[in-house]
Amino acid sequence: xxxSLHIDPAKCTGCLQCEMACxxxxxxxxxxxxxxxxxxxxEAEGKKVPYTCTQCxxxxxxxxxxxxxxxxxxxxxAKVVHEDICVGCKVCTIACPFGTINYEQDSxxxxxxxxxxxxxxxxxxxxxxxxxxIDADWTGLDKMRQWAAKANxxxxxx
Amino acid sequence: MxxxxxxxxxxxxxxxxxxxxxxxxxxxxxxxxxxxxxKYLISEIxxxxxxxxxxxxxxxxxxxxxxxxxxxxxxxxxxxKGPLTGAIACSNSGGFFGAEMKFAxxxxxxxxxxSPKPVYLYVxxxxxxxxxxxxxxxxSCWETEETIKKQHQDPQIRVSSIGRAxxxxxxxxxxxxxxxxxxxxxxxxxxxxxxxxxxxxxxxTKGVGGIKDFKGFMAATTAAKKVLADNAVTGEGLPKYxxxxxxxxxxxxxxxxxxxxxxxxFEDASKISAEAMHEKRAxxxxxxxxxxxxxxxxxxxCGRISEIDKGHFTVVNKPExxxxxxxxxxxxxxxxxxxxxxxxxxxxxxxNLLCNEQGMDPISFGATVGAVMELYEMGVLTSEQIGVDAPxxxxxxxxxxxxxxxxxxxxxxxxxxxxKRLCAKYGHxxxxxxxxxxxxxxYDARGIxxxxxxxxxxxxxxxxxxxxTVASEVLGIPVKTDPLVTEGKPELVKAFQDATAIFxxxxxxxxxxxxxxxxxxxxxxxxxxxxxxxxEKLNLVGERIWNMERQFNTAAGFTRKDxxxxxRLKTEPAQTGPAKGLVSGIDxxxxxxxxxxxxxxxxxxxxxxxxxxxx
Numbered sequence: 001x002x003x004s005l006h007i008d009p010a011k012c013t014g015c016l017q018c019e020m021a022c023x024x025x026x027x028x029x030x031x032x033x034x035x036x037x038x039x040x041x042x043e044a045e046g047k048k049v050p051y052t053c054t055q056c057x058x059x060x061x062x063x064x065x066x067x068x069x070x071x072x073x074x075x076x077x078a079k080v081v082h083e084d085i086c087v088g089c090k091v092c093t094i095a096c097p098f099g100t101i102n103y104e105q106d107s108x109x110x111x112x113x114x115x116x117x118x119x120x121x122x123x124x125x126x127x128x129x130x131x132x133x134i135d136a137d138w139t140g141l142d143k144m145r146q147w148a149a150k151a152n153x154x155x156x157x158x
Numbered sequence: 159m160x161x162x163x164x165x166x167x168x169x170x171x172x173x174x175x176x177x178x179x180x181x182x183x184x185x186x187x188x189x190x191x192x193x194x195x196x197k198y199l200i201s202e203i204x205x206x207x208x209x210x211x212x213x214x215x216x217x218x219x220x221x222x223x224x225x226x227x228x229x230x231x232x233x234x235x236x237x238x239k240g241p242l243t244g245a246i247a248c249s250n251s252g253g254f255f256g257a258e259m260k261f262a263x264x265x266x267x268x269x270x271x272x273s274p275k276p277v278y279l280y281v282x283x284x285x286x287x288x289x290x291x292x293x294x295x296x297x298s299c300w301e302t303e304e305t306i307k308k309q310h311q312d313p314q315i316r317v318s319s320i321g322r323a324x325x326x327x328x329x330x331x332x333x334x335x336x337x338x339x340x341x342x343x344x345x346x347x348x349x350x351x352x353x354x355x356x357x358x359x360x361x362x363t364k365g366v367g368g369i370k371d372f373k374g375f376m377a378a379t380t381a382a383k384k385v386l387a388d389n390a391v392t393g394e395g396l397p398k399y400x401x402x403x404x405x406x407x408x409x410x411x412x413x414x415x416x417x418x419x420x421x422x423x424f425e426d427a428s429k430i431s432a433e434a435m436h437e438k439r440a441x442x443x444x445x446x447x448x449x450x451x452x453x454x455x456x457x458x459x460c461g462r463i464s465e466i467d468k469g470h471f472t473v474v475n476k477p478e479x480x481x482x483x484x485x486x487x488x489x490x491x492x493x494x495x496x497x498x499x500x501x502x503x504x505x506x507x508x509x510n511l512l513c514n515e516q517g518m519d520p521i522s523f524g525a526t527v528g529a530v531m532e533l534y535e536m537g538v539l540t541s542e543q544i545g546v547d548a549p550x551x552x553x554x555x556x557x558x559x560x561x562x563x564x565x566x567x568x569x570x571x572x573x574x575x576x577x578k579r580l581c582a583k584y585g586h587x588x589x590x591x592x593x594x595x596x597x598x599x600x601y602d603a604r605g606i607x608x609x610x611x612x613x614x615x616x617x618x619x620x621x622x623x624x625x626x627t628v629a630s631e632v633l634g635i636p637v638k639t640d641p642l643v644t645e646g647k648p649e650l651v652k653a654f655q656d657a658t659a660i661f662x663x664x665x666x667x668x669x670x671x672x673x674x675x676x677x678x679x680x681x682x683x684x685x686x687x688x689x690x691x692x693x694e695k696l697n698l699v700g701e702r703i704w705n706m707e708r709q710f711n712t713a714a715g716f717t718r719k720d721x722x723x724x725x726r727l728k729t730e731p732a733q734t735g736p737a738k739g740l741v742s743g744i745d746x747x748x749x750x751x752x753x754x755x756x757x758x759x760x761x762x763x764x765x766x767x768x769x770x771x772x773x
Contacts (some may be wrong), residue, residue, distance in 0.1 A: 005369075006646075011451035013450060013451055013455050013456075013459035013460065013461075014452050015452035015453070015454065015455055016254075016452055016454055016455060017227060017455060017457065018483055020227045020455065021227065023365060024227065024372075024376075027365070028367065028372070029364075029365035029367040030225060030226050030227055030365055030366040030367075031261060031363070031364070031365020031366070031367075032261070032365075033261065033314070033362070033363040033365070034162065034365065043337060043481070043482065043483070044447035044449075044481030044483075045481070045482055046449045046463040046464075046465070046482030047449075051753070069413065104202060106241075125227070127229075127459075128459070134321035136567060139252075
């Protein structure tokens, strides 16, 4: 069963533990500037929103790559950048409608979320459950349950 | 290794920025942030220096855990000689600025001299340069941050700056980062203003590597985060209610200083409490509180993000204040509210927003307004003199005073000098609720006796963050002690003071200490840092830092008589609540405290203590 990263911005406090976990997992340093997940702060609305790749089924980045460096990991559904093949042309960064694949100066390659080999470090580090890794077919389950709970099941008086 | 091992020295007189290696021997002896920056300051300045002269220095410093995955590891400290007190000033701030300094590869930045014209420091990793800030002078902290990000076309820059209060050298001006986090107390912003330094803008992409034992560090920080999550205060109370969770609790204890400490309970406390921030307003059906928010790396998230009532008289024609922003925290709500008898929570939020916008400590400001209102009610100050009718409880007066002080207008200039100078000028020095010239925070020393000793002996003047014995005396952390007695308090205060010095010097938030003891911090430091960071070592370093600060103050001219409370707290008993009939037992506690500290009866650190602590 495939899983997806699922983000609930209402639970995000903006602590950036996810960004540090991501950079540590992939680069061995605590460094938000190398994180593949970013938390955006909309100050005037009091809103924090974590944002990363959703692993599109028909991935624009993958289709755009001229050297076939972005490939499907069938086990996780992640679209993974193979650094040994990537030439750093950045076409994928133009193709991606969401901006979630980005160039990285130090390596001269692009980087994107790879779901950490089925164990995303960001989700593990999130202290509030704003980022979870759940059944890809049922990311709406919690919301459905919340609405279901509001259903009035009392028998109408006759 | 935790440390970046590199410091930046900025000579503002000459306009130079010079990297230096961090003194690793001092890092081993003083850990980081508060302790290590104080060591540098004390080694480099004359303790008698005029705090607002070019000969004073100002240091911004991170700790070894700043910029790591340790929970709350985003703190930085500003250390300088403070203009409000003349003592060592050391103010700590969260937000995201501290971590960014570390990511750019610096442990600390030392500012010396005075720039001939307004400048700001721009740091991008190894590159550091002073830039012209004449276009920023006169702008608020909020405008400054926005303008710098626009000028550099980089929304990811982190900025610390002073507002109008710091430029005007309000003696309790603060340095604001990330819009509403502040190195708040003791007037560090006035020192920055005196140096013509408007802002520090940082962008760091190097990150923090070189943790000594990465695997061990991840295990230690994960375990420590679980302790925070499982604790009722850090896992539940603070995220839900923020520090404001204390308002009703402290009021019921009869320890909420009210109307310049004339009373110890405020009849409108519930109207300015955490619970009130959650309630829906009659005017617009919204609650003041929008959400909670975290500083960098913090898994507690006590911060309050609020929206003021757009129809309130303070902001009705000022849409610039209508958006969500920081506030109210407990200290600000108390100082702007109970201390002045003002029970209008929207007026408090307006004053709080102005304090953040123009960089002003709401504690010292609010407490000074309390003294002004008492002088007004006594007839010593008149509305002609001060420009407004100012009886206790006047939200209109509070709002006007905030504007006047933040912008340096009219009588606000005198309020900006703090209550010690103001009360002395008008012939009533006894009405200044201060120690060493710094205003009290939100706990009355008659109802929580340990806090009296905390205030009297704090190295930066009256302050709750140097030994928060409220944790023990009110909340029972780590053990419950009776708040109404003096017995055992000298030991308690010393233990809290020494431990807090470690929390501050590590680069983490002291709020973790609701759940963590040093035993929770120790494995995180041991895994991050080179060298021995055993419990014994930490206890020794904490005590060493405290005594080093004390020695500086002694050399600056402070004596036994400065470790004291205003006469009101020693002679006017609490009139209501559990502490009814009590005054502070400070005179009993001080000699015992000195003895436990290994100081002379005059409060001077003895040769034996110097030798024992390796000072």
